[in-house]
Amino acid sequence: MKLKLATLALGAMMATGPVMAELVFPSLAYRTGPFAAGGIPFADGYSDYFTLLNARDGGIGGVMTAVPECETAYNTEKGVECYEALKGDGALVFQPLSTGITYQLIPKTTADDIPMHTMGYGRTSAKNGKVFSHTFNYPVNYWDGASVGVNHFKEQAGGSLEGKKITLLHFNGSYGKEPIPTLEALAAQEGFDLTIIPIDYPGQEQKSQWLQIRREKPDYILFWGWGVMNQVAVQEAVNIRYPMDQFMGIWWSGSENDVMPAGAGADGYKAIAFHNVGSDFAVFGDIQKYVVDAGTAAGDGSNVGTVLYNRGVYAAFLAAEAAKTAQAMSGTMDINASQMRDAMEALEITEAKMAAAGLAGFGPEFSVSCENHGGPGMAAIAQWNATDQKWSLITEFGPSDSSIVNPLIEADSAAYAAENNIAERCN
Amino acid sequence: MFYREAGDFKTTYADDSQTFPIKFDRYRYYLVLAVAFGVIPFIINDYWANAVLLPFLIYAIAAIGLNILVGYAGQVSLGSGGFMAVGAYATYKLMTSFPDVNIFFHVIIAGGITALVGVMFGLPSLRIKGFYLAVSTLAAQFFLVWLFNRVPWFYNYSASGQISSPERTVFGYAVTGPNAETWVAYLFCLVFVTISAIIARNLTRGASGRRWMAIRDMDIAAEIIGVNPLKAKLTAFAVSSFFIGIAGALFFAVYLGSAEVGDTFGTTKSFLLLFMVIIGGLGSIFGSFAGAAFLVVLPVLLKNVLVAGLGWPTDTAAHLEILIIGGLIITFLIAEPHGLAQLWRVAKEKLRLWPFPH
Numbered sequence: 109m110k111l112k113l114a115t116l117a118l119g120a121m122m123a124t125g126p127v128m129a130e131l132v133f134p135s136l137a138y139r140t141g142p143f144a145a146g147g148i149p150f151a152d153g154y155s156d157y158f159t160l161l162n163a164r165d166g167g168i169g170g171v172m173t174a175v176p177e178c179e180t181a182y183n184t185e186k187g188v189e190c191y192e193a194l195k196g197d198g199a200l201v202f203q204p205l206s207t208g209i210t211y212q213l214i215p216k217t218t219a220d221d222i223p224m225h226t227m228g229y230g231r232t233s234a235k236n237g238k239v240f241s242h243t244f245n246y247p248v249n250y251w252d253g254a255s256v257g258v259n260h261f262k263e264q265a266g267g268s269l270e271g272k273k274i275t276l277l278h279f280n281g282s283y284g285k286e287p288i289p290t291l292e293a294l295a296a297q298e299g300f301d302l303t304i305i306p307i308d309y310p311g312q313e314q315k316s317q318w319l320q321i322r323r324e325k326p327d328y329i330l331f332w333g334w335g336v337m338n339q340v341a342v343q344e345a346v347n348i349r350y351p352m353d354q355f356m357g358i359w360w361s362g363s364e365n366d367v368m369p370a371g372a373g374a375d376g377y378k379a380i381a382f383h384n385v386g387s388d389f390a391v392f393g394d395i396q397k398y399v400v401d402a403g404t405a406a407g408d409g410s411n412v413g414t415v416l417y418n419r420g421v422y423a424a425f426l427a428a429e430a431a432k433t434a435q436a437m438s439g440t441m442d443i444n445a446s447q448m449r450d451a452m453e454a455l456e457i458t459e460a461k462m463a464a465a466g467l468a469g470f471g472p473e474f475s476v477s478c479e480n481h482g483g484p485g486m487a488a489i490a491q492w493n494a495t496d497q498k499w500s501l502i503t504e505f506g507p508s509d510s511s512i513v514n515p516l517i518e519a520d521s522a523a524y525a526a527e528n529n530i531a532e533r534c535n
Numbered sequence: 536m537f538y539r540e541a542g543d544f545k546t547t548y549a550d551d552s553q554t555f556p557i558k559f560d561r562y563r564y565y566l567v568l569a570v571a572f573g574v575i576p577f578i579i580n581d582y583w584a585n586a587v588l589l590p591f592l593i594y595a596i597a598a599i600g601l602n603i604l605v606g607y608a609g610q611v612s613l614g615s616g617g618f619m620a621v622g623a624y625a626t627y628k629l630m631t632s633f634p635d636v637n638i639f640f641h642v643i644i645a646g647g648i649t650a651l652v653g654v655m656f657g658l659p660s661l662r663i664k665g666f667y668l669a670v671s672t673l674a675a676q677f678f679l680v681w682l683f684n685r686v687p688w689f690y691n692y693s694a695s696g697q698i699s700s701p702e703r704t705v706f707g708y709a710v711t712g713p714n715a716e717t718w719v720a721y722l723f724c725l726v727f728v729t730i731s732a733i734i735a736r737n738l739t740r741g742a743s744g745r746r747w748m749a750i751r752d753m754d755i756a757a758e759i760i761g762v763n764p765l766k767a768k769l770t771a772f773a774v775s776s777f778f779i780g781i782a783g784a785l786f787f788a789v790y791l792g793s794a795e796v797g798d799t800f801g802t803t804k805s806f807l808l809l810f811m812v813i814i815g816g817l818g819s820i821f822g823s824f825a826g827a828a829f830l831v832v833l834p835v836l837l838k839n840v841l842v843a844g845l846g847w848p849t850d851t852a853a854h855l856e857i858l859i860i861g862g863l864i865i866t867f868l869i870a871e872p873h874g875l876a877q878l879w880r881v882a883k884e885k886l887r888l889w890p891f892p893h
Contacts, residue, residue, distance in 0.1 A: 139850030140857075148850075179838075179849040184791060184798060189586040189835060196582070211697045211793040215713035232694065280684060282695040282795045289694050306684075309797060520694050527631065527691075528701050528712070 129442040130174045131167065133158060133427055134194040136204045141181040142310030143335030145365045146416055150205060151177065152407035153420020156399045159406070160391070161428060163398040168428055169435045171442055182335075184208045191216065200448040201225050201427055207283035210243075215528070218242040223449035225430075227423050228253075228359055228382055232286055233520035235482025237453065238532040240521065244452050244481045246426075247474050248382040251516060252485030253358050254287035254330065255508035257380050258294050260356070260489050261328045269300040275321060277341065278332035280306035287332060287358075289520075293512050311337025318344040331357040338366035346373030353378060356489070362499070363415040367492045375494035378502075382487045383422045383471040385499040387413025391421065391466030415490075415499060418470075425465055430455050453478055472505040478534035485513065538886040554736055560883075571725055576718040584717035589790045591831045592724040593782050598811045598823035599735045600778025605809070606817035607739050608771035609751025610660050614672035616804030617679030618776050620796050621649045622783030624689050627698040630711075630788065631691060638703040638710055638788065642727070646781040652679075653776020660768050664754075676805050683796040699793035711788045720789050727785060731778055736820050738774060747771050748818075779808075814867060816876025825875035833860060 137151035138144055158173040167173050176197060178190035187209035191202065202217060202224045204210050210230035217224045218241055226234065226245045234243040262269050276291055278284030288304060295302040303324060305317050311333065318341075321329065329350070333341050338361045345355050353376040357366070362379020392413055400409035411417040434443040434451030443451075456475040462468055474483040486505040493500065525532065538559045545551040555561040579588065601615050625645035630638065656675040660668050683689050690698050702712030709715040710723045738744055746767040749757035758764055787794045794800070807830060815826020834856055841852035871877050 137849065140853045144850075177849050178842075179853045181853065184794075185590065188791065189838075192582045192585045207695065208697075208795055208798050211695070211699060211795070212791060215699065215792055219713035231697075281798050282697045285695045309801065516694075523691075523693070524699075527699070 129171055130198070131171050131431055131443070132174050132176065132194075132198045132200055133424070134190075134197070134199045134202060135175050135177045136180050136187060136190050136194075136202065136206075136209065137177050138180050138182045138205070140179060141183070141335075142312070142337075143182045145339075146335050146360065146363065147182070147205065148407060149363070149365075149411040149414055149416035150420040150423075152405065152411050153417040153422075154203070154424045155406035155420075156395055156412075156417075157391075157421045157424035157428070159399045159404050160395050163402065163404070164394060168431050169441045173428075180204070180206065180209060182206050182208075184212055188212060195220055195222060198444070200431065200443065200445050201452070203227065203423055203427070205229070207231070207286065208281060211282060214240065214243050220445075221449070222445040223452050225423070225427065225452065227419075227426065229283065233517045233524065235480065235517050236521035237478050237481040238521070238534050239525045239530055240481060241533055242449060244476065246455070246476050246481065246483035247457075247471060248485050248487050249482050250286040250332075250358065251290040251513045252482075252508035253380045253382075253487055254290040255294065255485075255513055256487040256489070256506060257330050257356055257358070258291070258298065259506070259509065260378075260503065261354075262298065264354070265327070269298040271299065271301075272328065273301045273303065273324065273326040274328045274330060275303045275305055275324065275326035276330050276332065277305050277307065277317060277321070279311065279334055279337060280308045283334065283360075284332040287330070289516050290512060291330070293516060294509075297512065307333065307337055307341075310335065312340055314340050314344050318348055321350070322348050327354060329355045331355065331361050333357065333361045338363075339369045342367055342370045342374050342377060345377075346370045352376035353491070356380065359419075359487075362490055362492075364497070364499070365414075365416075367494070368497070372494045374492055377492045379490045379492075379499070380487050381415075381490040381499075381501060382505075383418065384469060385415055385418065385490055385501060387418075389467050389470060391425075394466060395421075422467070422471060425462075425467060425470075426455070426457070429457060429461060429465075452476060453481070482517075485510070538883065538889070554740075568729070571729075572722070576722055579718050579721055581717055584721050585790070586835055587832055588721055589724055591827055592721075592728045593785045593790055594808070594811060594827040594831050595824050596728055596731050596785070597779050597782035597808050598815060598827045599731055599820060600775045600780075600782065601808050602812045602815075602817065602819070602823045603735060603739065603747070603778070604771050604775035605812055606819065606822070607744060607751065608747035608768065608775075610657075610768060610771060611665065611669040612672040612775070613669050613802070613805045613809065614656060614675035614679070615779050615808045616800045616802060617676040618649050618653055618779040619783030619786060619804060620679055620683055620800035621652045621776075622646060622780030623787035623794055623800065624683055624698065624796070625649065625780065626784040626788050627691075627700065628689065630701060630703060634701070634703075637705060639705055639723075641703075642781055642784045642788070645784040646777040649780020649783065650773040650777040653772045653779075654769050657769055657772025657776075660772065661765060673802070673805075676802055680796050680801065695795070697793055697795050698787065700788040703788075711792070713792065715789070724785055724789060727781060731781065732820055732824075735774075735778065739818075739820070743767075743770060743774075751818075810864070814864060814874055816874030816879075819874070819876035821879060822874050822876030825879070829863075829875065830860075833863075 135154050138147035155175045158175050162172050180187045180190050207229050210226045223242050228248050230245050232249040232251045234240040234245050291302055356378040359380050367374040367377055399405050430452045434447045435441055437451055438447045458473055462470055472486040485508045488501045488505045489503045490499045491502045543558045555564050604610050604612050622645045625648040626641050629641040659671045690696050700711045702709050708719045746762045749762050750767045811826035811830050814829055816822025837856045841847045
């Protein structure tokens with residue numbers, strides 16, 4: 109009976125729904141599996157921002173937006189299925205939220221002429237727009253993150269890391285392995301000892317890794333984890349009484365979900381961040397008013413203002429700004445994926461644009477160009493305060509060490525170009 | 536009425552011992568081949584190819600391979616994910632080292648390399664049996680994943696350990712890479728599936744197949760009647776790994792286009808393949824296809840019905856999908872422990888008598 113009702117309701121919806129142009133922003137979400145703790149708030153934020161644009165502004169430039177969702181469970185095969193299912197519906201930009209799926213989709217999106225935005229994840233060398241025409245990873249990438257993190261440790265150590273021991277604790281997958289080349293280069297330059305300790309999927313069990321850390325007593329730990337392994341790692345660090353202010357996660361290992369279970373012990377844990385934290389931004393008031401209170405929120409509304417929800421909103425904001433740019437550039441409101449790509453390459457995020465969207469001071473200002481698909485690579489450090497249960501930025505947004513990062517990007521993208529016979533663009 | 540031996544006279548030994556001795560069966564087989572080669576390539580689209588048909592065909596090859604080992608030779612293996620990885624990394628190294636050689640040969644050579652690795656890990660099967668063998672093959676799985684993670688030479692020193700397949704062509708048509716037309720990729724896999732199935736079918740009903748089955752049913756008795764267990768077990772490992780290697784090569788090069796060993800070829804893959812073989816039916820080539828279809832097509836179908844058809848939230852649908860498939864597996868195994876292939880056999884028996892029940 110319920111099934112029949114649902115079918116009927118769907119039939120009614122399809123019968124009454126007007127057929128009109130829509131701007132489609134597909135969401136490859138994961139609300140199941142071991143990484144769901146991170147996937148749910150991000151997907152909620154992404155979807156809620158577009159719902160807000162529809163409800164408050166009547167879409168983007170008068171055209172309504174749609175966010176069809178597809179469940180990938182962080183699984184590359186399901187990611188392929190989702191991509192194939194969604195690409196036909198006029199998808200403007202894909203955001204896979206998985207480095208593995210990103211690698212899969214880089215050639216596919218290029219062939220299908222659909223841009224892909226991998227915000228703070230994915231293949232780092234995609235920053236080189238001369239080789240990767242359809243992949244964007246602004247405003248920041250993992251190698252920037254590694255560099256900013258090491259810079260912070262250097263400051264903390266009093267200006268020199270000579271002879272210090274830094275451990276990279278990482279998810280043993282493509283995501284976690286991304287920062288290794290940068291850290292190796294930095295280790296050679298700064299003279300610290302780098303130990304690399306991988307954690308296998310899904311990472312609920314990390315006793316042996318933390319035993320090794322206890323034995324080696326590194327001065328600093330950088331952590332590239334995601335989903336359930338974050339909570340476990342923070343808890344284990346608390347258990348061995350590792351000084352939390354010397355333990356730093358990448359932006360995917362620094363949300364409320366990751367530190368709350370460890371309670372007061374997690375106080376002082378740091379994370380690299382590429383956008384601001386907290387809910388003191390005008391946009392969240394609007395989301396509460398137009399989306400959550402209207403009952404159209406993607407989740408239950410409890411995530412609004414958390415780190416990963418904010419990131420979903422930020423991703424949606426950047427996509428919406430690119431769509432606006434595309435509308436202005438092409439003179440048509442109903443843009444296609446190709447115009448969207450051109451606009452992403454010409455995207456400029458200014459303080460004025462962020463303020464207009466209710467996100468004043470949310471992230472650094474940046475611009476994208478044909479050669480540089482990755483923005484300036486600015487990141488800040490956030491720290492967890494367990495008493496107030498709040499993240500707060502403890503540094504300004506600072507640049508990464510481009511003398512380390514850029515040559516690595518050149519080398520990696522050149523290898524990709526040679527393997528796949530890609531001629532350089534932007535000449 | 537249609538499905539019977541009566542009236543179909545065989546005048547040569549070759550006729551008598553063919554794969555499908557019943558006329559109806561034979562014509563059905565030709566029809567399936569005709570549709571697969573002659574019709575589907577013309578109507579195929581990206582979604583059908585990449586979400587349903589390619590994974591189905593490739594998993595079918597892997598299931599055939601595993602079925603030879605588990606179903607025919609009775610050697611339980613949990614290392615198939617690792618062997619698929621060997622196939623995938625072997626093709627990757629071959630594709631990037633010898634770009635001028637046709638991808639067709641690369642896939643076959645990758646199968647050969649996997650066969651060698653399979654034989655190496657099959658050696659313990661001479662001393663250990665049953666669950667203990669399962670554990671030792673599981674060790675192979677972990678070792679191979681570790682190896683491809685640890686040694687950068689295998690992934691050409693790329694930053695994140697990902698391998699991606701460059702564009703390669705067959706007769707001027709791109710088979711791998713993003714610009715490959717779906718029908719080309721489909722036909723490429725279909726050719727491999729067809730050849731693998733024919734080879735496997737004929738191996739298993741010939742002398743080597745009987746040796747494998749003798750070992751499976753009782754190894755001491757088999758040894759007494761003159762079956763060499765060393766040869767039988769190792770050939771089973773070799774042939775099985777060869778097919779699994781081919782499947783891994785196609786899985787990486789044609790279907791996914793890029794792969795990362797722990798993510799794509801982890802233990803979950805080994806278990807998935809074992810489930811396919813068990814649900815499909817141990818010791819049956821048709822069962823391998825049925826098992827692959829059950830575990831590849833059904834989730835996609837359920838997803839489309841629940842999300843696209845009924846408009847349910849994606850997470851509810853995903854959880855329900857796991858629930859339904861789990862339930863179906865249990866139901867099938869209780870109702871028919873010999874798998875889908877046995878259902879098919881029973882149906883054929885019924886057909887033979889139909890419409891007269893006596």
